[in-house]
Amino acid sequence: MNLWQQYIRPTTVAEAITALTSAPGPALPLAGGTDILLDLQQGRHSPVHTIVDLTEIPEMKSLELRDERLFIGAGVPLSRIARDPLVVTHARALVEACDLVGGPQVRNVATLGGNVAHALPAADGTIGLLCLDAEAEVTGLHGSRCVPLPELFVGPGKSALQSGEIIVGFYIQTYAQGGVPLTGTFLAAGNGDGRTYASCFKRIMRPQGVALPIINLAIWLERNGNTIKQIRIAVGPGGAVPFRARKAEAFLADRPYSDETFKTALEALVAEVKFRTSAMRATSEYRYHLVGTLLKDTLETAWERAG
Numbered sequence: 001m002n003l004w005q006q007y008i009r010p011t012t013v014a015e016a017i018t019a020l021t022s023a024p025g026p027a028l029p030l031a032g033g034t035d036i037l038l039d040l041q042q043g044r045h046s047p048v049h050t051i052v053d054l055t056e057i058p059e060m061k062s063l064e065l066r067d068e069r070l071f072i073g074a075g076v077p078l079s080r081i082a083r084d085p086l087v088v089t090h091a092r093a094l095v096e097a098c099d100l101v102g103g104p105q106v107r108n109v110a111t112l113g114g115n116v117a118h119a120l121p122a123a124d125g126t127i128g129l130l131c132l133d134a135e136a137e138v139t140g141l142h143g144s145r146c147v148p149l150p151e152l153f154v155g156p157g158k159s160a161l162q163s164g165e166i167i168v169g170f171y172i173q174t175y176a177q178g179g180v181p182l183t184g185t186f187l188a189a190g191n192g193d194g195r196t197y198a199s200c201f202k203r204i205m206r207p208q209g210v211a212l213p214i215i216n217l218a219i220w221l222e223r224n225g226n227t228i229k230q231i232r233i234a235v236g237p238g239g240a241v242p243f244r245a246r247k248a249e250a251f252l253a254d255r256p257y258s259d260e261t262f263k264t265a266l267e268a269l270v271a272e273v274k275f276r277t278s279a280m281r282a283t284s285e286y287r288y289h290l291v292g293t294l295l296k297d298t299l300e301t302a303w304e305r306a307g
């Protein structure tokens with residue numbers, strides 16, 4: 001059986017939207033194909049009429065600073081994100097997340113847009129982006145909108161994208177503004193008033209085989225001396241959608257970094273996270289058992305980077 005009838009390779013976002021919305025049957029965007037081709041081949045996704053390949057659209061391959069924000073095109077391969085100096089400088093957690101996905105062959109074709117659009121709660125790129133408070137630029141027949149990342153997810157494997165909509169790219173706030181030099185070597189960005197910013201992504205993974213981690217965690221924080229001014233913590237798979245530990249974040253904000261604060265923050269995180277058992281990866285109990293160690297490890301690294 002043919003998995004599709006028609007394969008289109010547009011060169012602009014507008015052409016891609018037209019191809020998706022005017023197809024005479026079900027149509028799907030395709031980027032690296034590392035998720036969707038397997039889903040089609042293995043019957044998890046029904047055959048479609050039209051595949052719209054997004055890989056020839058220059059705008060979706062762009063990676064640049066726009067005003068004070070970093071723009072990463074949804075079609076940029078993960079291997080490029082992991083070594084791009086702008087991302088290394090402004091979004092270290094994303095570098096670490098992208099660099100751990102699959103192996104080199106997967107990372108050379110897999111994209112951040114595909115990682116996010118697939119909407120899995122523990123997708124590594126998604127968890128890295130979530131701690132960075134990224135926004136997605138979404139375009140469809142009725143124009144473009146910027147969507148805060150958490151609003152893109154509806155449930156496991158279900159995004160809020162409407163039929164015919166695509167993610168064009170992602171925006172991330174940068175923190176080295178006004179020509180102020182960075183502190184550290186690509187590790188922390190500061191704005192010259194004593195506040196510094198850093199991020200970190202880590203995961204615990206089975207040594208071989210399955211694509212997604214047992215558990216992953218990403219942290220962005222603002223540090224001022226010995227105080228955590230602001231913090232964002234993303235954990236996968238911490239619920240039906242990519243999870244932010246908002247109670248733990250609220251507790252940690254404006255507090256000194258200490259063993260005592262860490263202990264209470266972990267209790268807050270454990271009370272709100274909802275780990276489940278995945279047949280191929282880990283039991284829920286095992287994830288609860290691991291999360292404290294991973295939180296401490298990731299927080300310590302982000303804290304030191306911001307120092």
Ligand SMILES: Cc1cc2nc3c(=O)[nH]c(=O)nc-3n(C[C@H](O)[C@H](O)[C@H](O)COP(=O)(O)OP(=O)(O)OC[C@H]3O[C@@H](n4cnc5c(N)ncnc54)[C@H](O)[C@@H]3O)c2cc1C
Nearest residue numbers: 031032033034035036102111113114115117123124167211
């Ligand atoms: C061997 C192997 C190992 C893997 N390891 C990992 C891992 O360690 N961590 C991890 O997180 N993932 C892993 N993955 C999963 C996969 O590689 C990633 O999720 C990848 O980022 C998907 O990107 P893609 O470009 O290949 O997406 P595709 O397969 O092309 O698309 C995925 C979905 O997103 C949609 N889509 C793609 N681009 C857009 C867009 N711009 N706008 C709207 N919809 C879009 C497609 O229609 C499809 O539904 C692995 C996969 C394999 C095969």
